[in-house]
Amino acid sequence: VVCIWIFIWILIDIFRDHTLNGWAKTGWVIVLVILPLLGALIYLITRGGSMAARQTERVKESQQASAEYIRAVAGSASPAEEIARAQELLAAGAITQTEFDAIKAKALA
Structure with a gap:
């Protein structure tokens, strides 16, 4: 064998x-x-x-x-990181305020 x-x-x-x-x-x-x-x-x-x-x-x-x-x-490891990343995208103009609010709500859910 x-x-x-x-x-x-x-x-x-x-x-x-x-x-x-x-x-x-x-x-x-x-x-x-x-x-x-x-x-x-x-x-x-x-x-x-x-x-x-x-x-x-x-x-x-x-x-x-x-x-x-x-x-x-x-x-990502935490909701805070997701919100911070979304805030950076919002500041850069890559996403709108509505999209930011949706990402924030999803991260906090």
């Missing part, structure tokens, strides 16, 4: 790696299909360290995207 899992993980890594061109990916897949155990060992020896680095980078990107989404959905 562990050997099959390692083989699958290597295949996933090959296709997720953007530094390999199509021919290199094809070559690694052929080696893994013809000589699975030897091919897996060679892949882990030659590219094992970069596998961990790529996985760490994917996890960081995923966490960053998640944090950005949460910030976007959560909006």
Whole structure:
């Protein structure tokens, strides 16, 4: 079971790696299909360290995207900040007094 899992993980890594061109990916897949155990060992020896680095980078990107989404959905932290931002827009002439009143009422609701 562990050997099959390692083989699958290597295949996933090959296709997720953007530094390999199509021919290199094809070559690694052929080696893994013809000589699975030897091919897996060679892949882990030659590219094992970069596998961990790529996985760490994917996890960081995923966490960053998640944090950005949460910030976007959560909006501002307090009604006072929303009202202050609306006041700045009103002073700049970007919104009308009616729009400001609507934003203020929504923030206080």
